[in-house]
Amino acid sequence: MFLPQTAEYGLRAMAQMASRGAGVSVRTKDLAEQTQIPAHYLSKIMRRLVAAGVLESEKGHGGGFRFARPLHRIRFADVLEACGFEIEPNRCAFGLGQCNLKNPCLLHPSFSELNGAIRQxxxxxxxxxxxxxxxxxxxxPGA
Amino acid sequence: MFLPQTAEYGLRAMAQMASRGAGVSVRTKDLAEQTQIPAHYLSKIMRRLVAAGVLESEKGHGGGFRFARPLHRIRFADVLEACGFEIEPNRCAFGLGQCNLKNPCLLHPSFSELNGAIRQxxxxxxxxxxxxxxxxxxxxPGA
DNA sequence: AACACAGTAGACTTGACTATCCACTGATGT
DNA sequence: ACATCAGTGGATAGTCAAGTCTACTGTGTT
Structure with missing residues (x-):
């Protein structure tokens, strides 16, 4: 996988929650079991998602997490970013200083397409x- | 960047060498300066590429590295794999056991396309x- | 009021990746 | 022969993501 563990966990957890419907409240413990993510670690990820405004939380008895907005308004990018994964738009693997269309690096033609595809x-x-x-x-592919 | 440092370095170094032409012999020290990669670390990466059959090396005075085969026969995948980065074909982010077309995970539709695109x-x-x-x-994108 | 539940917060440990260093081998030139 | 050059290989150390642990806060139940 090309994603860092944290980002993959985040996406996995959100996917699992999404499959239950938008309004349901879930406890970390249950979600951890269903997704095979270490419970304490998942807890941290969930808090990041709360801080990012993707989730809402409720403490205490009967508490848990639920989505802060409708599913169609939560993009993968939101989840990934909350998990610390961001695809830098103007970064090529050659990486010597800036790299843009006017001053492209050697890998620019190959990379920018893939980079853009992932971002999209x-x-x-x-x-x-x-x-x-x-x-x-x-x-x-092709064309 | 979604690539581990080692893989990015490997690609960067090979791109730099490729830009010089197929037959030229390069010293690690020079390549390190041109690519801004730590020299000793680059040395290790070069050895991995030799072990993988991408490069050939010559010791001693006037030695260095050169490509072991024509440029059009060295794929990015060869370089990345030599650097320890491999994109697993049948891996989805949901990652609960096997995931295939008959028994797809929740993220399968989203992921398999992107995964395939990167591999291609x-x-x-x-x-x-x-x-x-x-x-x-x-x-x-789109369609 | 007392208790249990569930998220919060941060310290701590672990391990993989990154990076550095040095002694060694082999090839070239004088 | 000898010195120098350049890759080889292993030992070592630094860094950061990943994962663990424990005490705290707020909520609901009895």
Whole structure:
């Protein structure tokens, strides 16, 4: 996998929650069991998602987490960013100073396309798509 | 960047070498300066690439590294794999046991496309493309 | 009021990745 | 032969993400 563990966990947990519907409240312990994520570690991730405004939490008896807004308004990018994973737009692997269209690095042609594809995927895919089991974006190799 | 440092360095170094042409012999020290990669660390990466059959080395005075085969036969995937980075074909972020078309995980529709796109990119792009400044694969979002 | 539940917060440990260093081997030039 | 150059290999140390642990706060139940 190309995602850091934390980001993958975050996405996995949100996908699991999304599959239950938008309004349901979930406890960390249950979610940890269902997703096979270490409970205490998941707890940290959930807090990051609360801080990012993706989730809301309620303490105490009967508490738990629920989505802070409708599923179609929670993009993968939101989840990934909350987990500390961000795809830098103007970064090429050659990485010597700035790299842009006017002053492209050697790897620019190869990289920018892939980089852009990943960013689009993260920006266009939402938890609603997970709930629906659909794919909003398609990659067509060749051409 | 979604690549581990080692993989990024490997790609960067190979791109730099490819831009010089296929047959030229390069010393680690010079390559390290040009690519801004720590010299001793680059040395290790170069050895991995030798072990993987991507490069050939010559010791002693006038020695250095050169490509073991033509540029168009060195794929990004070869370089990345030599650097310890491999994109697992049948891995989804949900990651509970096996995940395939018959028994897809929640994230399967979203993930398999992107995963496949990255793998195709690594498999189809070669150092020759870097030397030419071209992109062999194109991602078409939407549709 | 007392208790149990569940999220909060931060310290702590672990381990993999990154990076550095040095002694060694082999090749070239004088 | 000898000195120098350049890759080899292993030992070592630093850094940061990943994972664990424990005490705290707030909420609901009895």
């Amino acid at each position: 995927w993260a920006a266009k895919t939402t938890l609603q798509d997970v709930a629906d089991g659909t794919t909003p974006i398609r990659f067509v | 990119w690594a498999a189809k792009t070669t150092l020759q493309d870097v030397a030419d400044g071209t992109t062999p694969i194109r991602f078409v």
